[in-house]
Amino acid sequence: MVKKKGGSKKKKYESSDEEDNTTKDLEVETESDKNVDEAADKVKSLTVEDSKPKVEAEKQEIKETSSSDKKYPVSVNYCKVCTLPIEFCEFCDKWVKCQEYLAEAFPDKLKELQDLRENDKNKNKVINKKVAAEAEGREPSGKPKKKVEAELVITITKRTKHKAITTITGMDHFGVDASALAKTLKKKFSSGASLVSKPEPGIEIQGTFATETFEILQKDFNVPAENMFLVAEKKKTKFTDL
Amino acid sequence: MFRKFTQEENVSSSTLLKSSAQKAVRKQILEQYPMIEPFMEDIIPKASAINIAKCHNQINFVVADEQPHFFTIHDGPYFPILRLLHKYPHMLPKMQVDRGAVKFVMSGAHIMCPGLTSAGGKLDMSVKKGDVVAITVEGKEHALGLGIAAMSSEDIAKLNSGIAIENIHYLDDGLWKLPSLH
Numbered sequence: 001m002v003k004k005k006g007g008s009k010k011k012k013y014e015s016s017d018e019e020d021n022t023t024k025d026l027e028v029e030t031e032s033d034k035n036v037d038e039a040a041d042k043v044k045s046l047t048v049e050d051s052k053p054k055v056e057a058e059k060q061e062i063k064e065t066s067s068s069d070k071k072y073p074v075s076v077n078y079c080k081v082c083t084l085p086i087e088f089c090e091f092c093d094k095w096v097k098c099q100e101y102l103a104e105a106f107p108d109k110l111k112e113l114q115d116l117r118e119n120d121k122n123k124n125k126v127i128n129k130k131v132a133a134e135a136e137g138r139e140p141s142g143k144p145k146k147k148v149e150a151e152l153v154i155t156i157t158k159r160t161k162h163k164a165i166t167t168i169t170g171m172d173h174f175g176v177d178a179s180a181l182a183k184t185l186k187k188k189f190s191s192g193a194s195l196v197s198k199p200e201p202g203i204e205i206q207g208t209f210a211t212e213t214f215e216i217l218q219k220d221f222n223v224p225a226e227n228m229f230l231v232a233e234k235k236k237t238k239f240t241d242l
Numbered sequence: 243m244f245r246k247f248t249q250e251e252n253v254s255s256s257t258l259l260k261s262s263a264q265k266a267v268r269k270q271i272l273e274q275y276p277m278i279e280p281f282m283e284d285i286i287p288k289a290s291a292i293n294i295a296k297c298h299n300q301i302n303f304v305v306a307d308e309q310p311h312f313f314t315i316h317d318g319p320y321f322p323i324l325r326l327l328h329k330y331p332h333m334l335p336k337m338q339v340d341r342g343a344v345k346f347v348m349s350g351a352h353i354m355c356p357g358l359t360s361a362g363g364k365l366d367m368s369v370k371k372g373d374v375v376a377i378t379v380e381g382k383e384h385a386l387g388l389g390i391a392a393m394s395s396e397d398i399a400k401l402n403s404g405i406a407i408e409n410i411h412y413l414d415d416g417l418w419k420l421p422s423l424h
Contacts, residue, residue: 072281072329072330072332073281073284073329073330074328074329074330074331075329076325076328076329076384082414083414083418083419084413084414085328085383085384085413087382087383087384088344088382088384088386088413091344091345091348092414116381
């Protein structure tokens with residue numbers, strides 16, 4: 001290996017081929033400190049530049065369809081409905097909704113995918129069923145279901161002696177901010193009211209404050225009275241029935 | 243592997259690595275994926291600290307800026323997260339399956355030999371048993387999933403039956419749906 005001064009070395013690197021990469025590193029080690037730094041920078045910039053055409057070539061070999069001027073990182077278009085890359089929308093179970101999104105954002109791709117999906121020999125039966133259910137049931141079954149489910153439950157649990165805990169769960173169905181509610185209750189009752197995550201996310205208040213909490217929720221947080229339930233001594237009752 | 247995966251249920255602890263261990267992790271990743279070295283600064287910037295999130299089944303995530311980037315299973319090789327693989331598809335050798343296999347892969351099935359050897363499939367002949375491979379689909383640009391080769395490409399072509407690639411992480415699985423780890 002011939003030792004060269006910094007200046008001439010630079011020139012060599014500029015004209016050097018990719019194949020020289022390995023020998024370059026060896027040469028660098030033999031240089032003096034100053035040259036090492038300089039050369040290392042050069043090598044670094046070179047490898048960055050070199051690696052691009054290299055990986056491009058590699059990519060082209062494997063994927064003929066991809067365009068050659070692609071650089072890393074590849075920007076991927078993800079579907080906003082199903083989070084998959086848009087070309088995989090045809091396989092997802094939200095295809096009906098995806099189509100709406102694709103029609104807006106990538107109309108060309110949508111046609112391509114629709115063709116692919118229709119001409120597919122291996123019909124995705126499982127997925128089709130799901131889609132059909134969603135397409136039919138989205139409006140009629142989706143919304144009313146939620147309304148029935150949404151309920152705010154206030155539970156009273158007995159502790160030792162004459163102590164009890166009031167637990168409130170399900171307030172996030174009504175857009176009630178749990179921490180804000182806890183703070184209000186704390187002030188109102190001058191008692192401990194803490195956020196709990198288990199077994200369900202909710203608020204625990206020390207003491208029995210069921211009816212008071214009910215009133216506050218109804219007045220200040222606009223929670224409809226018919227959706228609130230009281231669980232005391234294992235019996236579930238509507239507040240409106242009390 | 244990640245069919246169901248949520249932070250609350252599956253991630254048991256997340257710890258900040260000391261800087262020497264962080265260096266070691268970076269080094270190991272680069273050793274395994276030397277081709278991403280020029281982009282390492284974009285993937286895990288030097289300034290950001292690396293956390294290791296431990297999960298059940300001995301799965302460890304390499305987390306930086308609350309984003310998981312790589313994971314290991316039983317201290318095995320590093321696997322990239324699919325979103326990362328989409329950005330740098332040259333990280334892994336590509337094994338192409340036909341269109342019929344997609345729905346099975348997307349519900350967590352392992353990749354069987356016929357899916358790779360049929361008209362729509364393509365094999366990367368350099369793949370050996372135990373390699374980490376990307377699973378791609380005919381006519382699609384981006385990877386469908388990633389897994390471990392259960393047999394070498396030669397064997398896949400020769401035997402043409404049984405499990406060829408063990409499916410580890412695929413589109414729309416629990417890990418894909420996980421927005422961030424912290």
